[in-house]
Amino acid sequence: MDDRSRGMLSPYRVLDLTDEKGLLCGKLLGDLGADVIKIEVPGGDKARNNGPFFHDIPHQEYSLHWLSFNTSKRGITLNIEAKDGQAILKKLATTADVVIESYSPGYLDKLGLGYTDLIKINPKIILTSITPFGQTGPYKDYRGEDLVCWALSGKMLITGDPDRAPVRVSHLPHAWFHGSADGAAGTAMALYWRGISGRGQHVDVSMQESMEKVGIHSHLAWTLLKRDAWRGPFLKTAPSNSVTHFVWQCQDGHIVFYPFSGFAGLRASKPVIDWMDAEGMADDFIRRLDWASLDWGQTTQDTVDKIEGYFRRFFLTKTKQELFAGALEKFLLIQPVNTAKDIMDHPQLQGREYWQEVEYPVLGQQLTFPGAFLKSSATTCGISRRAPLIGEHNEEVYKGELGFTSVQLVNLKEAGII
Amino acid sequence: MEETMPSVLEGIKVVDFTWAALGPTTCDYLAVYGAEVIKIESQARPDLWRIVSPFAGDVPGIDRGGLFATANVQKYSMALNLSDKRGIEVAKKLVQRADIVVESYRAGAMARLGLAYDDLRKVKPDIIMLSTCMYGQTGPLAQLPGFGLTLTAASGISNLTGWPDRAPQPSGEYTDFVVPRFNVLALMAALDYRRRTGEGQYLDISQMEAALHFMAPVLLDYSVNGRELSRTGNRNEWAAPHGVYRCRGEDSWCAIAVTDDKAWESFCAAMGRQEMLKDPRFASLMARLDHLDELDNLIEAWTIERNAEDVMEVMQSAGVSAGVAESGRQLDSDPQLKHRHYYHEIDHPEMGRMSYSGMPIKMSETPYRITRGAPCLGEHTAYICTEILEMPGEEFAQFMNAGVFH
Numbered sequence: 001m002d003d004r005s006r007g008m009l010s011p012y013r014v015l016d017l018t019d020e021k022g023l024l025c026g027k028l029l030g031d032l033g034a035d036v037i038k039i040e041v042p043g044g045d046k047a048r049n050n051g052p053f054f055h056d057i058p059h060q061e062y063s064l065h066w067l068s069f070n071t072s073k074r075g076i077t078l079n080i081e082a083k084d085g086q087a088i089l090k091k092l093a094t095t096a097d098v099v100i101e102s103y104s105p106g107y108l109d110k111l112g113l114g115y116t117d118l119i120k121i122n123p124k125i126i127l128t129s130i131t132p133f134g135q136t137g138p139y140k141d142y143r144g145e146d147l148v149c150w151a152l153s154g155k156m157l158i159t160g161d162p163d164r165a166p167v168r169v170s171h172l173p174h175a176w177f178h179g180s181a182d183g184a185a186g187t188a189m190a191l192y193w194r195g196i197s198g199r200g201q202h203v204d205v206s207m208q209e210s211m212e213k214v215g216i217h218s219h220l221a222w223t224l225l226k227r228d229a230w231r232g233p234f235l236k237t238a239p240s241n242s243v244t245h246f247v248w249q250c251q252d253g254h255i256v257f258y259p260f261s262g263f264a265g266l267r268a269s270k271p272v273i274d275w276m277d278a279e280g281m282a283d284d285f286i287r288r289l290d291w292a293s294l295d296w297g298q299t300t301q302d303t304v305d306k307i308e309g310y311f312r313r314f315f316l317t318k319t320k321q322e323l324f325a326g327a328l329e330k331f332l333l334i335q336p337v338n339t340a341k342d343i344m345d346h347p348q349l350q351g352r353e354y355w356q357e358v359e360y361p362v363l364g365q366q367l368t369f370p371g372a373f374l375k376s377s378a379t380t381c382g383i384s385r386r387a388p389l390i391g392e393h394n395e396e397v398y399k400g401e402l403g404f405t406s407v408q409l410v411n412l413k414e415a416g417i418i
Numbered sequence: 419m420e421e422t423m424p425s426v427l428e429g430i431k432v433v434d435f436t437w438a439a440l441g442p443t444t445c446d447y448l449a450v451y452g453a454e455v456i457k458i459e460s461q462a463r464p465d466l467w468r469i470v471s472p473f474a475g476d477v478p479g480i481d482r483g484g485l486f487a488t489a490n491v492q493k494y495s496m497a498l499n500l501s502d503k504r505g506i507e508v509a510k511k512l513v514q515r516a517d518i519v520v521e522s523y524r525a526g527a528m529a530r531l532g533l534a535y536d537d538l539r540k541v542k543p544d545i546i547m548l549s550t551c552m553y554g555q556t557g558p559l560a561q562l563p564g565f566g567l568t569l570t571a572a573s574g575i576s577n578l579t580g581w582p583d584r585a586p587q588p589s590g591e592y593t594d595f596v597v598p599r600f601n602v603l604a605l606m607a608a609l610d611y612r613r614r615t616g617e618g619q620y621l622d623i624s625q626m627e628a629a630l631h632f633m634a635p636v637l638l639d640y641s642v643n644g645r646e647l648s649r650t651g652n653r654n655e656w657a658a659p660h661g662v663y664r665c666r667g668e669d670s671w672c673a674i675a676v677t678d679d680k681a682w683e684s685f686c687a688a689m690g691r692q693e694m695l696k697d698p699r700f701a702s703l704m705a706r707l708d709h710l711d712e713l714d715n716l717i718e719a720w721t722i723e724r725n726a727e728d729v730m731e732v733m734q735s736a737g738v739s740a741g742v743a744e745s746g747r748q749l750d751s752d753p754q755l756k757h758r759h760y761y762h763e764i765d766h767p768e769m770g771r772m773s774y775s776g777m778p779i780k781m782s783e784t785p786y787r788i789t790r791g792a793p794c795l796g797e798h799t800a801y802i803c804t805e806i807l808e809m810p811g812e813e814f815a816q817f818m819n820a821g822v823f824h
Contacts, residue, residue: 008607011614024631028600032607051655052639064642068634115782134780137757143739145675147652147660151741154749156662156673159589160580165662165671166743169589170578170636171650177632179778181599186779188606189451193426193784195613201783209760209778212749213443214595216775219761220484222746223773224472228669229746233588238476246567246588247576254586256571328559335568337576337586340640340647343630351557354627368641373628374604375554377535378619379611381604 004384007033008376012097012191015039015089016073017080020047020173021144021207022102022130023069024180029098029187030072031373031381037092037397038073039080042416044390054363060390061362067387071358071369075388076397077418084417086111090121091402097194098187100128105140115202126190126200130183132175134206149175149207155215158229166231178214179207237261237297242304244296247337248315254337255323259311261299265291268333275326276314286310344368358386394418425452426784430609431516433509434458434493435533437465439566439594440625441522441550442489444601448518449492450777450786456494456512456802459795461824465490468795474769480795481768487792491764491774497796497823500531504822509533510541511807517612518605519547525560535620544618546608550601554624566591573629574636580649593629600628658706659685662743663718665726671743672726674717674733679703681738688736689720766791799823 010033016026030036050065132144320336356371372382733740
């Protein structure tokens with residue numbers, strides 16, 4: 001495990017009050033060396049109920065989702081709705097650099113723990129709020145389930161097939177992840193600014209806006225051309241509006257490949273035809289096709305279908321592995337649609353020693369996690385510690401740092417404060 | 419008031435050797451939060467994003483690309499021929515006064531140009547340099563070409579997107595929007611690290627290694643439980659209803675996600691269908707999960723007679739999470755985005771008035787600013803050479819004639 005002290009954010013302490021909407025934020029800051037303390041409600045955060053579970057055992061310490069997004073954090077429990085809990089949080093805030101949260105806008109203010117309250121205790125504190133729609137505005141009280149953030153971002157309408165409902169990307173709450181990652185970036189900006197100016201600030205991230213950038217084609221088509229961007233796993237090229245495809249079936253799955261026309265076609269499409277030819281799957285028509293002067297926008301759909309047919313038939317004769325090997329050898333822009341297995345076995349990730357093994361005594365084994373998201377010449381990045389058990393660091397923090405006695409901790413536990 | 423507020427990255431200078439979506443978007447965060455970002459471009463090999471549609475007015479042109487505009491707002495553009503030794507020298511002069519260099523070329527390209535980290539450290543010892551390409555700078559596949567579309571498939575995301583009975587969805591250049599957030603986080607942390615220690619550093623970010631963090635639970639499910647997940651449409655294992663429902667009008671949809679019993683009660687009340695609460699098929703979550711098709715059909719029979727906006731409003735007022743699947747037109751008039759002043763209308767010499775997307779991160783002390791549109795290719799070459807680098811007029815003319823600024 002990497003020594004936290006060589007991470008870029010190692011001087012900083014982060015109090016992590018996020019729920020499942022913002023967990024990734026603290027993890028990324030922790031991976032860069034920050035001392036992140038995850039604060040959970042007594043009994044454990046609700047996100048510990050998220051599957052998948054270790055060996056499908058639905059237990060709060062076995063949630064693989066929880067484990068994925070809470071590495072590099074210590075963990076304490078605290079009930080901030082209780083007056084004693086609020087007092088404890090304020091004590092913690094005196095020595096913290098950052099507080100991150102994803103509550104409904106106004107919730108912390110109601111508890112006397114909002115930004116204006118926190119700066120009375122610690123004038124330089126940075127508060128990062130990550131919410132579906134932001135701290136103010138007509139939608140601030142709207143409930144932003146991940147699916148709904150996708151919908152309101154413009155990206156959903158243009159994802160999927162034209163003859164069915166639009167879809168979100170994967171079943172994981174990616175809209176929340178995008179917002180969380182922006183929260184981490186914004187926190188780092190605020191830390192840098194504070195270092196120069198001596199001033200903290202309130203960082204307010206909207207997931208809807210994080211996702212609008214992902215769906216940029218929607219906005220662009222409208223603002224430039226007063227048109228709706230289309231939905232479909234294909235490209236439509238004006239003026240013929242012929243449709244060309246990105247995803248192709250192969251023997252044991254799918255690949256992504258785009259049959260560029262024009263000069264790009266010489267680079268991307270022709271070499272695949274040459275490969276076809278070498279295997280006796282080309283004929284005069286496709287062999288003689290002049291890719292440089294081909295323009296899908298000037299081609300009829302019938303001709304496009306005919307040409308795509310060659311690719312379709314060729315790919316169906318090969319496995320993902322064979323196509324990938326061919327791509328490596330011949331520098332082709334063919335990419336298998338990877339499964340989890342393909343990724344875990346990926347030579348590039350193995351070669352860069354990407355995976356991090358983390359010991360989990362409670363589970364009785366090591367688990368393999370995505371590792372450092374950056375490699376640096378001077379500093380470290382990566383999982384600095386495993387995800388915490390519920391209240392694992394209560395003693396370390398409450399007794400060791402805040403000076404509570406064992407008896408006081410027992411009382412606090414009995415009262416449901418920790 | 420906002421005009422007088424400081425910018426986070428005031429005084430920070432960035433030299434931008436990036437192209438297409440991911441690298442430029444990264445540098446754009448820096449530009450709108452106040453850094454001076456000089457994008458190095460070439461007429462001979464224009465940024466791919468300058469030559470793909472959509473174009474303003476549907477008229478192709480190197481300064482009319484919409485994707486380029488949105489990823490390069492607020493930047494300066496310098497045309498520089500990097501195959502010319504003198505172009506490299508000019509680039510180095512820019513780095514000498516800079517704080518950050520960002521590049522997203524293929525691994526090894528900058529080294530071949532004599533612009534690797536070790537070269538640039540000689541002209542600016544505390545430079546912070548970020549290389550961000552698909553697979554990273556090292557490893558067996560570092561040389562493999564790729565772009566957003568392929569990376570989305572490589573990182574397993576495409577495999578999980580779409581319908582159980584259909585092929586995976588390519589999802590566009592999705593990861594091109596995931597990774598910039600990691601890049602910006604790294605650069606900001608590096609700036610703070612330099613402030614504290616005086617040291618720069620070289621950051622190697624593999625797009626795949628960053629993007630896989632969004633996939634972590636799925637990867638663990640495989641390595642721990644041996645389970646390969648596949649596409650689930652819009653459904654959710656532990657919530658029902660959870661989907662996207664057709665509403666009145668053409669291609670009009672509203673997403674609805676009911677995640678607990680209280681919301682289910684509110685949902686039925688909002689639909690005026692309280693009897694569903696007693697229907698044994700729907701009375702509990704487990705029951706609903708067993709009758710998903712029937713449930714979805716019932717709901718769609720209701721939504722299809724209503725405008726998506728009305729469905730959203732009725733549901734949200736009742737405390738149920740719902741949202742219109744917005745189009746570009748609807749985004750333009752979205753009241754929440756308007757409230758946060760998310761879109762910025764800027765005049766562009768070639769493209770005319772254009773609406774630029776803003777930033778999702780609002781900062782109370784250091785707001786972001788979009789005051790200038792994306793640059794035309796080489797628009798600031800003369801300014802940068804004569805005013806910033808203080809090149810003698812004669813030398814500038816000489817280089818110009820020799821094609822150094824092409």
